[in-house]
Amino acid sequence: MLRSVYNWLDKRLYLTKLFRSTAGHHVPASSGSWFYVFGSATLLCFILQIITGTLLALVYVPSTNEAWNSLQYLNHVQYLGWYLRALHNWGSNFMVALMTIHMVQVFLFGAYKYPRELTWVSGVFLLVATLAMAFTGQVMRFDEDAYWGLGIGASITGRVPLIGDRLVHLLLGGPIIAGETLSRFFALHVFVIPAIIIGIVGMHLRLVLTKGINEYPVPGKPVRRDTYDGEYEKVIEKQGVPFVPDAIGKDLIFAALVLVLILACSAIFGPAGPSGPPDPTRVDTVPRPDFYFLSVFAALALLPDWMETVVLFVTPVMMVGLLFILPFISGTGEKSARKRPVAVLSVITIFLVLGTLTYMGDTSPWSPKMNAWSSQPVPVDLLQHRTPLETRGALVLQNKQCRNCHSLEGHGGQRGPALDGVASRLTRDQLIRQVIQGGGNMPAYGKNLSPPEVNSLVAFMLTLHSPSRPQARDSAQPQVPASKKVSGKSQ
Amino acid sequence: MTEKKEDDAQNPTRRNVLFKAGVAVNAVAGVLLAIPIVGYIFSAFAHPKLVGAEAWIALGDADSYVTGQTRLATYRNPFTRSWDGATAEIPCWVRRVEDQKFQVFAINCTHLGCPVRWFQESKLFMCPCHGGIYYEDGSRAAGPPPRGLFEYSTKVENGTLYVKGGILPTLSEPLSS
Amino acid sequence: MKAAAFPLIALLGLSAGCGKPKGQAERPQAVINFHQLFSENCAACHGTSGKTGAGPKLNDPLYLALASREDMRNVIENGRPGTPMPAFGFARGGTLTEKQIGAIVDGMEKEWAKPVNLQGATLPVYGIAKAPPGNARRGQAQYMRNCMMCHGFGSFKGIAGPITDPNYLALVSNQYLRTTAIVGRIDWGMPDWRHRIPGHVMNDQDISDVVAWLASQRPKGYMMAENQSTDNSFANQSSPDSEREPKR
Structure with a gap:
């Protein structure tokens, strides 16, 4: 019965022929x-x-x-x-x-x-x-x-x-x-x-x-x-x-x-x-x-x-x-x-x-983290034993959206360099210059920060160095105490 | 009838002529059909200004903007269709520089059109896509944007702030100033 | 065996519907969950859950007993001009609606406020507007007595660091000085107004005097806004509460 139906269809649609030339090739x-x-x-x-x-x-x-x-x-x-x-x-x-x-x-x-x-x-x-x-x-x-x-x-x-x-x-x-x-x-x-x-x-x-x-x-x-x-x-x-x-x-x-x-x-x-x-x-x-x-x-x-x-x-x-x-x-x-x-x-x-x-x-490390400034806390250990001015600087850092591009202990934007240990890399003068003039993909903040804001911000950033890596220093300035010269050299 | 058909079959030249004529007639008809189709699709090329003319748009009471500050304003695009929904609500950043001097910036980053966000604390516009940064006055501060923010032309009439807009600004078609 | 496990997982997943979308995306203005709001907007300066941050400690029963809801609502909405506290109210260029600010204030009261044992002392007045006017000359004496041991004076720096630094004073409001003088900073070892000197509790006048003296040490041109009326709220600006809801 099925066979005869198939044969009837095959006579009209050439199914066997179609199969041989396609799926059965x-x-x-x-x-x-x-x-x-x-x-x-x-x-x-x-x-x-x-x-x-x-x-x-x-x-x-x-x-x-x-x-x-x-x-x-x-x-x-x-x-x-x-x-x-x-x-x-x-x-x-x-x-x-x-x-x-x-x-x-x-x-x-x-x-x-x-x-x-x-x-x-x-x-x-x-x-x-x-x-x-x-x-x-x-x-x-x-x-x-x-x-x-x-x-x-x-x-x-x-x-x-x-x-x-x-x-x-x-x-x-x-x-x-x-x-x-x-x-x-x-x-x-x-x-x-x-x-x-x-x-x-x-x-x-x-x-x-x-x-x-x-x-x-x-x-x-x-x-x-x-x-x-x-x-x-x-x-x-x-x-x-x-x-x-x-x-x-x-x-x-x-x-x-x-x-x-x-x-x-x-x-x-x-x-x-x-x-x-x-x-x-x-x-x-x-x-x-x-x-x-x-x-x-x-x-x-x-x-x-x-x-x-x-x-x-x-x-x-x-x-x-x-x-x-x-x-x-x-x-x-x-x-x-x-x-x-x-x-x-x-x-x-x-x-x-x-x-x-x-x-x-x-x-997307190049994108600012748009909410980091209001949602990423300053790590608690970076706030211990700080002067009131330095603590204020941490607030300025948050308030001026620095964290949208800069991270602290891995939290915050990745657009700019992480600020952990920034004081080992830049001196006070370099920090001030960088904040005010910007440069290297950082906008200049000169117009947007008052002198006390810059001073407190830099005061906080100068605390950001690990105890084993001392603060960066200006090589043009004489090295202060003679007893510390050895450690200064090894820097 | 049958006689004629046989005639055709026996006369290949005549069939050939008919075939050629048929192709030619269809080619002409095809061109006639193509004209409205191409014209429909590429209407942007034929009448660019029909769809994209800019117009003056009211942004509300000029005094709702505080001097020295920047804030978001929205307007309904002047060229809309009833099914546009929320997409016809266009945001822009309004900065009141002085009493009668306004700067109104398009929301779109000049790099790739993403929406820039204003940060009043640091007085910067930041783009969430590729990190374009602009200063308060719209000029480029950092990142990949090739130019400053697109700026609307503005006017104040009877205490109302107007901007000239109506297009999505791009590098080849910035807002007319 | 493995091939048989897959349909099983698929069926399980389907019956559990674990891929089924939960809720639809909310407008940010629709969020009224206190913890979410606090961690997105406040935690950066006031610390995770308001505990330890560079800004004032909010998860502090004493602070919450001192400041009224209205005070807090006002500060969140309008900010403290000149200080790093920004205005969060939508009308002030911020991102929060009145309802959201209310949710934050309610949340702080509900989650963190506890009855404070005043140990017989009376709570000083919070707002500088209502506090007795201070006398800078008496304030210096009070400073020497109550603060100098930790915050130093002149070339003596003190273990907590100077608060007479002009850069510091330029960035703090009188209200902040007053609040901190009252509640202290217990997480960093700064005692409250009752526990500076054994057997001595600073009174309202003492606190006003110290603040007046510190304010007199501030460089000129800073914190001017505080003395003026802070009520220059923007006119004619609708909050997103009343604005278009997503059309549907």
Whole structure:
């Protein structure tokens, strides 16, 4: 009975033929490896994103006036709304992570080389599109971080020469971040970019079928344009197995594992935000981008300002451009990572740089801690046995927001040097000069401090040295008592 | 009918002409369609001032600002839509320098647009994103900003303070002074 | 085995809903929790939980018995011009609403105030406006008698360090001097007004005199605001209490 139904359908839809040319196509047995599971897992995440995204769109209102409230509704009122938001959030985290691993694997296994250049190029398009989804998705979570993230986006766009102002209007859909801004990012996130991704994924998969999956690379067997196709055909003939069911097993197990991990992370860690409402009049906000963009955020803090604009526009173009032309500059030769030290080193370098920048973006040592001056106490041990003037100086230190940039015993901002032991580094005169004139990224406080404030502040700072490291002294002044000369020298 | 079809099939040149004509006609139609689409998307390029003209905005009684002090003020952006919600409420820092002299600064840091915060004790503006610092008069004190704070032009009429605004200031489009 | 554990964890997590968002983000003006307010706004100068900080010790039953709620509310709202105590009231350019200031004052009274055993002495007057006018000449004698042993005089520095330093006096108000003269600083070993000299309790007049003498040692041009009316509160400025609530 079932068989006859299938036969009836097969006569009309050619299902068997379709299966043989797609899921059942022959792949090298060596590709049935745990290293080859990341691409399919990324695709799984994308499908999950489409499903959860559609479900969220049932409730979400893409209006600046209502978006934040509808997110609150999802989080607190809609049954399991918070869980769907969490799934969409963790699905995107996993998608970006798996896509990155997939890309690194393809790079290290030389799978981008002849004849699979276009597979790689379409993959780079997918990388860009996925990052665009991540950024526009962050805007969908329309909270204060999203608002100021748009502000940062507009400010970067505003640095484009000549047409910057018009590009800002194009990006925001108006002169300020308002109603039309969210609408156009919604359209991008929900219609435009997903459609592009679906199209490119189709091409990506088609290329996997037409040009075959990369065989597991063997050191000492370089790719040559004239012989590779024949070699690959032989490999398929000799040790080819149908993808389904012979090679897909590991993909299936890994896909289930990823799915369960996403479900678990969503249940345990929940959705991201939303943080405070997107109200620009709440100026006590500390905007931070999502994880994926922390490295960019960090780079923007660390670049010297004269090269910032150039780097902002040239580096991304260069980096993506380099990815695009990669298969055309190293399209042949060794595939195995064992024979490609430069490739391995570049992967390590890129991830060290990205990791470091992300870590720095997360800790943001360059940002003043805006509430440190009123919330971080002067450590009690620094207040013991101080004169009334020195104690007042500690109050001036707090009151003038010094702690927003300078830490004491590890608490406070990291923008400027920690003040512990500052008296061992600077003399009284140097301290006064530094406070009044500023310099080295410190504003000049000359206009804002009265002489008694400077004197008390410096009196307190002169107590900040450990007993084992004496106060700094002016080398132009004669060393005072002869008996102390020895200890002075060893300084 | 059938006769004609057979005719077509037997006459590849005629089919070719029809195909070419079909492509050409669709190309023309496509261009006609593209004009409104491109014009719609890139309206910011065609009519930049339609959406971004600045206007004078009242910031309330001038005497609600104390001479020598700086405080936050907010206004509703003059170009808004009813669904803008809170995003159309724009904050700015108002400093009353002298009796009739005001300085009004945009909230946005000139580095990347984050909201700067005023600290009246140290008389500094600090940015929470990358540590840009500005003095009381808006000039750059430290950090990555390429210039001082964006400043609105101001006027006082009948005891009310007005600023000229309506755009998100950026390096390529600072507030007109 | 491991693979089987994951769905279990996920199910447990889901049933416990531990990832479920708790509350929604509050406007900072909506916070009225005393401990949160104190640690975010006051702890930097007055110490963690008001215990030991560079500024006056607030977690001190004697201080809380001396200063009234109204006094404290006034200081938080308007600050002490010329000293490192900033104005926290929204109308004064600060960040706190009247309600939040009230929560801080209530919290201090509720958590830290305790009945004080005055041991027969009477509590002096707190505010300098209500205290008897001081006499600087008598104040010097009182200083020598009550304070000099620790705070020194002339070239004698004393173990607690000089309070006649003009830089110091330029940064402290008469009210601060008076309050400290009364409550002392027990965490740093400074006794209160009853325990400076065995068998002698300073009276209101003594305290006013000492403050008057110290004030006379202050360099010219500082702490002028204190003698003038401090009531120049800003007009026409709404507090965020009455301002827009998040629209929904």
